[in-house]
Amino acid sequence: MRKVKAPADAPRRDPAPSRVAYRLERMWLTPFYRRLFRVGLPCAAVALAVTWYFSDEGRRSQITDAIAEARRSVEERPEFMVKMLAVEGASEELSGDIRALVPYEFPLSSFDMDLDATREAIEQLDAVAGAHVRIRPGGVLLVEIEERIPVLVWRKRDGTLLLLDDTGHPVAPLISRGLRPDLPLVVGRGSDTPAAVAEARAIYAAATPLAGRLRGLVRRGERRWDLVLDRDQVIQLPETAPAAALERVIALDEAEDMLGRDLAVIDMRIPGRPTLRMAPGAVEEFRRIKSLEIGGSNG
């Protein structure tokens, strides 16, 4: 029996490619065309489709709406809502001011808050030295305040009173001197620089023995202080080391009761040459007494 099979001597099928097929194949093997067909054309097609899709106004707004909606739904989850404002480290009055300053209606999503802007607005307040604003877990907008502490009362030229802190920064206006009798009073232009405030506080500290008679400090020519006592007595202090000069005056006072006498001005502006000016009536009195003494001895 002969087996039925393809004859072994049949020539191998080896058809020649047509000219076009050959050229296309060569084109396909060229890197440029290969890249063009594999990357360029798909990319171009996708870009075209996207452009066509977005060329319609309605579709564009639909998509932006959908995005905004999704964003809103995430933002308004209860985890992100802020329900109340808490102010820490501020006085009653100041915290009222701060509450009035924070522009939000609670409850509000934390995404809608600009904490930096809020903090800057709060720091604009005179009474606030520094503020931290953060959202505490539990939906609380927490404002931590570092308050300015008033150390001086400054009476301005027009008679209004202002509280100053230790850097000379205004803290709050004061309605009447009587509300803060514990704070010393300063008068005169230029009293609110940090150096002036520091000097004034040093002078006050040195003037403790005169506490009962003290009326205030007057800034002269924005460079030195006059210490004003009752009975219109004035101690003129030098530009440098005013506290030391004052201590000398106090020492004289303790030794000789100098301030108890009828003096108008004690001039310590030149520390090496302290000068006294007597009150106008006192001079007359002094002369009269002198003449009496002379007359008495004479006659």
Add this chain to the structure above:
Amino acid sequence: MTDLYENQRAMRRMRKQAMDRGVIAILDVGTSKIACLVLRFDGPGRFREADGVGSLAGQSSFRVIGAATTRSRGVSFGEIDTMQETERAIRTAVQAAQKMAGVRVDHVIAAFAGARPRSYGLDGAIELADSTVSEADVARVLASCVVPDFGQGRQALHAHPVNFAIDHRSGLIDPRGQIGNRLAADMHLLTIETSVVQNLLYCIKRCDLELAGLASSAYVSGLSALVEDEQELGSACIDMGGGATTLSVFIKKHMIYADSVRLGGDHITRDISQGLQVSPQKAEWIKTRHGGVVATGMDDREMIPLGGETGDWEHDQRRVSRSELIGIMRPRVEEILEEVRVRLDAAGFDHLPSQKIVLTGGGSQILGLDELASRILGQQVRLGRPLRVQGLPQAATGPAFSTAVGLCLYSASPQDEWWDFDIPADTYPARSFKRAMKWFRDNW
């Protein structure tokens, strides 16, 4: 001659370009098959051309990345006779090789066996101007070679400077820098028919390829099938192809003679086909499967079924003994080998110091050929296979591919040919102007 220079130099430039691009195709246009290999030049030897031939004779610089063969169409005796058919066959081979390589090839180096190659030995001599040989002197001595009239319609394919001699010292490979009075050169010139080259060029152009080099199949199969000491000491390479058998004689690593016999394996097949009354395909199959040239007693009993599709029982059941087949094949093989012998004798092969003969090509796979060849050609006969090159598929390592592999070697490191030297300086107009200046200075 300048026209030839231009052509060959253009091809050299093309080859350089292809090397720079890194990919080149090898095309062996044979009578029975067309082979195409795609080479990639990226090995360590790629940029070392200044140092001469790289390691492993330049083979390390390339790798075969694509290989394809197709049944040849429209080629007979190693020459194209039906252009469209051949063009299609080249297209098939190139496309398959490109596909395997995955790159597009634009440059191709081709080899073919036919076109009636004819060898000429040329010599020339000059007196040296100053006693040291310079490059210009080499160019001048090559230009002084007397070119014989090789007739209308023929052109030079290879022109190798084979030997240089200074005064009485002969056998120099590179005479530059040597001192003497008289420089002589011997050159081997191989001419072929122009029309064949033009046909091939046309086919390759039609395939959108650029020809970057052209080589004789005889020469390149010698390059791949002969080992180095055979090339050095003198040997002949006989490439038994389908339509033509080419032979080349090498000595001192130069080809000194090449010729082609217009007989080959296809004639054996035709003899079998006629003698046994079978189709050529069947005859080819019988030849490769059962063929041989030396009969033994066993062969009388080995019966080969001839088969057939005629439907005639008696006709389809014919059998033939192997000794009958050998009886058909042997006279034709003897004829081919004797023809080769005649050519070798004419070339004076028996004067060479070593007379090694290497048989390669598809026809050399016939069983018992080496025994028959040693009776006709001499005792030192061996069967040659091409050198192993990197990346060559197993299917392309047989002796039938020695031309293709040789072309690979040729493309990697072609031997210096005539046109690779400078054009002699005295043909430049600048030189004549300089000479005129000299004449003025001497005479005024």
